[in-house]
Amino acid sequence: MSDKNDWIAFDKQHVWHPYSAIGADLPTYPVVGAKGVRLRLADGRELIDGMSSWWCAIHGYNHPQMNQAIRAQLDEMAHVMFGGLTHPPAVALARKLVEITPATLQTVFFSDSGSVSVEVAMKMAIQYWHDKGVPAKQHFLTIRKGYHGDTFGAMSVCDPVTGMHSLFADAMTQQFFADAPTCFFGHPCNRDGAKSMEAQLRENHEQIAAVILEPIVQGTGGMRFYSLEYLQEVRRLCDQYGVLLILDEIATGFGRTGKLFACEHAGVTPDIMCVGKSLTGGYMSLAATLTTEEISKTISEGEPGLFMHGPTFMANPLACSAALASLELLLETPWQKRISDIEEDLKQGLAPCRELPQVEEVRVLGAIGVVEMKRPVEMRTIQPCFVEAGVWVRPFGKLVYLMPPYVISREDLDTLTRAVVQVVEKCPI
Numbered sequence: 001m002s003d004k005n006d007w008i009a010f011d012k013q014h015v016w017h018p019y020s021a022i023g024a025d026l027p028t029y030p031v032v033g034a035k036g037v038r039l040r041l042a043d044g045r046e047l048i049d050g051m052s053s054w055w056c057a058i059h060g061y062n063h064p065q066m067n068q069a070i071r072a073q074l075d076e077m078a079h080v081m082f083g084g085l086t087h088p089p090a091v092a093l094a095r096k097l098v099e100i101t102p103a104t105l106q107t108v109f110f111s112d113s114g115s116v117s118v119e120v121a122m123k124m125a126i127q128y129w130h131d132k133g134v135p136a137k138q139h140f141l142t143i144r145k146g147y148h149g150d151t152f153g154a155m156s157v158c159d160p161v162t163g164m165h166s167l168f169a170d171a172m173t174q175q176f177f178a179d180a181p182t183c184f185f186g187h188p189c190n191r192d193g194a195k196s197m198e199a200q201l202r203e204n205h206e207q208i209a210a211v212i213l214e215p216i217v218q219g220t221g222g223m224r225f226y227s228l229e230y231l232q233e234v235r236r237l238c239d240q241y242g243v244l245l246i247l248d249e250i251a252t253g254f255g256r257t258g259k260l261f262a263c264e265h266a267g268v269t270p271d272i273m274c275v276g277k278s279l280t281g282g283y284m285s286l287a288a289t290l291t292t293e294e295i296s297k298t299i300s301e302g303e304p305g306l307f308m309h310g311p312t313f314m315a316n317p318l319a320c321s322a323a324l325a326s327l328e329l330l331l332e333t334p335w336q337k338r339i340s341d342i343e344e345d346l347k348q349g350l351a352p353c354r355e356l357p358q359v360e361e362v363r364v365l366g367a368i369g370v371v372e373m374k375r376p377v378e379m380r381t382i383q384p385c386f387v388e389a390g391v392w393v394r395p396f397g398k399l400v401y402l403m404p405p406y407v408i409s410r411e412d413l414d415t416l417t418r419a420v421v422q423v424v425e426k427c428p429i
């Protein structure tokens with residue numbers, strides 16, 4: 001960090017960022033510290049975080065209880081292989097996850113990222129049907145506008161158009177797609193609303209191992225909130241056609257939508273569930289795939305009698321300790337009240353955007369506030385506008401959105417929403 005401009009210049013020429021180009025003429029801001037809901041840039045400026053580092057940092061940054069939990073584990077053991085060995089943080093975390101997720105989910109497979117937990121879920125579904133004597137069930141059905149990660153299996157179930165992966169289409173397994181739900185959250189959805197899903201299942205269920213989707217909130221694929229009755233109908237159809245249901249709670253899990261897990265809005269229980277992102281409060285990379293006793297038993301008693309996956313860093317003790325501390329912090333606070341207060345403030349604070357001609361729609365659910373523009377925003381200009389307003393907001397496509405840490409104060413949230421209104425109205429985007 002000797003010469004500020006030197007390391008930033010090196011970054012531009014040598015370091016890839018998410019969905020980035022080397023040498024691109026887009027601003028990348030050097031961040032050197034973070035505390036509470038504030039990111040500190042190298043030039044001393046502070047930005048209020050509106051992103052929770054992509055759904056993760058629910059308790060903000062540099063939290064003393066989180067730091068302490070990781071330090072304590074560090075003094076015991078930073079890492080140890082999980083093959084043939086087990087350790088207290090992994091078991092305590094698994095116990096907690098089994099306790100707080102829907103009751104039928106009884107076993108936990110730890111992995112290092114959300115995408116991998118989706119791969120694991122897909123492999124579990126295929127292996128389950130293989131062991132049931134139905135080896136033709138090797139494909140998946142999903143809804144358009146979804147996002148499940150960047151690895152090949154996960155990519156194959158992302159939206160084929162907006163999923164950012166279409167150039168890999170020939171290298172991916174072809175899956176089945178139903179229309180994205182058009183009955184939105186807070187509205188009813190009759191059987192007609194799921195007719196595309198039903199048609200796909202009717203025609204292709206013999207090849208389909210599972211339906212995979214994000215419950216209630218389609219995140220990165222469009223920030224859409226859909227009807228809980230749609231999810232209930234999907235569950236019913238899965239049972240009718242003998243297909244498993246995988247719910248990807250990686251973005252929605254741990255309170256973000258106002259329920260601990262988004263599937264609770266609909267009272268729907270999946271056969272397999274993925275969690276990640278805020279699992280460790282944004283401290284470490286960790287994800288998990290939970291499944292039912294029926295599935296884990298079938299796989300364990302079938303042929304070859306093992307589940308065929310095993311990451312090197314499976315159940316990393318530091319990450320498990322971070323997750324335990326994060327869950328403790330979350331569950332010991334009145335988080336539901338926090339989220340509903342944030343929801344109210346987002347609704348009020350973003351409401352003025354509705355009047356702007358550039359804006360298509362404003363929608364809020366839990367601690368997620370979305371301003372959908374009529375046209376895609378220009379990152380080159382909008383990003384500096386937000387930084388100048390003292391906030392960290394990272395739009396994509398037509399979507400300008402906020403998902404702040406749960407610990408944000410009213411005042412800071414007000415600054416965030418006012419910045420969004422001001423930037424959307426005045427910034428030349």
Ligand SMILES: *Cc1c(COP(=O)(O)O)cnc(C)c1O
Nearest residue numbers: 113114115147148149219250251
């Ligand atoms: C972010 C995300 C993933 C992928 O997780 P990574 O940790 O980035 O691999 C999968 N599904 C959903 C719903 C996500 O939001």
